[in-house]
Amino acid sequence: MIVRFKLLVRVIKAMGKMHFATKYAYFVWVFPFEVVQLVIDILLWFFFVNALGGSYAFEEKYSVNPIHFLLIGIIASRFLNYNVSGIFSIVRNLFQSSYSTALQRLSYQEYLSMYNIEHRYWLIGVMFWEYFRTCIIAVIYLLVGYLGFGLRLNISPDGLLLALLTFILGIIATLGIGMVSAGVYLYIGVYRGAEPVQWTIRLLSKIISGTYFPVETLPIALQYIALILPHTHTLTCLRNILLIGKGIDTLSLEILIIQAIAFPLIGYLLFKLGLKKHFKRGTLI
C-alpha cells in the first residue's frame, strides 16, 4: 500500500515537473487571456440578464441572483464535465498507439507498463493536475463574483460540509459516467472520432442540467430527462446550500447518492470488460 502510494506521488511529482517545465508558457501566455475571457463571459451574462428585464424577476422567482446562479453552475460544471470526458481522453491517449513506425506500435500504456507503472497511476496523475488547473479557474470565478457581483456564499461549517459532500457525490457519479465512456471506447476498439456516451452527456448537460438557467424553465419532458444527469442534482443542491442556505433536511440527495453508487459500478465493470477485450485484441490493429 505504502509502495503504491509512493509510486503515485512519484508519478504526480514527475508529471507536475513536466507540466511546469514544458507548459509554463500556459501560465505566462494562455492563462491571462483565459482570465480576461472569463470576465468578459460573466459580463456578457450580466448584460443579457439586464436586457431581459434585470435580475429582480429572476431573484423573485428563484430566490437567487442570476449571476450568482450562473457562477456556481459554471464552476461545478467545469469539474463535472471534465470527469465525463477526461477519463475517455486520457484512456484514448494511453491506449492509442500513436508512436508508431511501420508495423511497430508502442502505446503510452505499454511504455509505462515496461516500468511497472499501471495505467491508473497515469490516469490519476493527469486528472490531479487538471483538477489543479480547474481549481485555479474556480477561484478566479469566485473572486470575480465576490468583487464584481457581490457573491456571498453560505460558508457556515455545516453548509460547507454539506456542499463538499454534494460536490463529492457529483464527482463520483460523473467519474462513473467517464468510466462507462472509456469502457465503451476500449471495448469497441476504434481510436478515431467521438465517443457517443460522453458526447451525449456533455451535450445534454449544457442544455438541460441547469448550468445556465433553472431546469424549471424547460419543457416537462426535458425536465424528466434532466433527472438522469448527476449534473442536475449536484447543481441544484449546491445552489440551495451555498446561495440559499438550505440544510440537509430540505435537500433531495437521494437520486445523486444512487447515481454515485450505480454509475461507478457500471463504469468499473464496463471498463474492466473493455480492458479485457483490448488486451485480447492486442495492439497490432
Add this chain to the structure above:
Amino acid sequence: MIEQSCGNIVVEARNLWRSFRKAKTVGGPINMPTAIVNYVYRRLKGQYESVSYALRDVSFTVRESEFVLMLGPNGAGKTTLLKILAGILPYSKGSLKIFGEDPYSSREHLREVRRRVSLIPNVMLGTAFFDAALSVERNLMITCELLGLNPARALKMADLFDLKDYLDTRLGALSTGLVARAVLALHLAKEADLYLFDEPAVALSPEGRMLFKRLLEELKREGRTVIYATHYPSELVDVFDKVLILCRGRKLFYGTTLDFTNTVFKGKDTCIEIELYNGYRDVFTLGGEVEVSGNRARIYCSSSEAYGLLKEIVSSLREGYVKRIKVIPRSFEEAYIMYLGVEK
C-alpha cells in the same frame, strides 16, 4: 539441435502463439459510430472478428549471458515477441518462462519480470515522454523520475554515447541520430538482467553504431543477456552467440551464428571473385562452386581451401587477362538473405 548447456535458463518459450483480432468493417471511415454499427451488424449476422497470428508455434531457449540476434522480414513478429518477453503483451497459447516463472501467471511475477527486463525501443518509439522544448539533461532527469530510473546512470550513458556536449541543448534542436542516442541513454539507465533491443540503432550514424557496439560488448562482459532485433545484422554479428530467425510469425532457425552460416553456406564461407578483360573462361573450370556472369566469376570455397585455390587460379591465368581478383569472406547478411530466399 543440442542446446549449449551453460548458465541458467533466462527465457524458455514453448509453442508460443499470439493472435490478434481484426474487426471487418462494412466500408466507410473507421470511426466510433461506424464501428458500433459494424459491431451490431456483425453480432446480428453472427459474424465475428477475423483472427490473424503474429506468432505461430515459436519455441526457443535463451540462457544466461547469451546474446541472441533476432532477424526477420517486416511483419515477422519480432516486436510482438519482444513485447511478450518484456511483460507488456500476453501470449495467446503455449508456455513461457522468464527467470523460471511465467510472467503472465500472476501480478507478482509480471512485476518481477518487468523489473528485471528492459525493452529498449528505437528512436521513433522511445521519445514518448520527451519534450522538444526542454534540454537533453532536463528531459532525461524528468523522465527518469517518472519511470523510476537512476538519473546518474542515465547521465553516465549519455556520456558513453558522446552526448556530453549536448546536455544543455534543446532536444528539438538535435538531429535524429543524437535524439536516438538520448533515447538509448534513457532506457539503458534501467539496470536489467535481460535486455531486449528493438532496432535501437535506427537513425544512428556509423560512429554512433560503433559506440553502441562498444556498449553491447560492455554488456557482454558484465554477463547480461541480450535479445536484439534488427534488420542490419552484419556489423554486430560477431558480438552475438545465437541467431533466431522469424518469418510470418514462425521460427525458421534458432542456433549459433556459426551453425547458421555453416548451414547456409555448407562450408563455403569464402568467395573468390575474378573479373577478366574478355571472355577467357578456362579459369571457370577450376575447383570450387563457380558462378559465372559475363566476364565475372565467383568461386565459393571454404576459407581453408581459399589460399590453394587462389594460387591455382593465378598460375593458370595468362598475364594481361585479369582485371581484378578479390577474396571476400561471405557475410552473415548474405547468409540471411540466401536462407530467407530458400525458406520463403
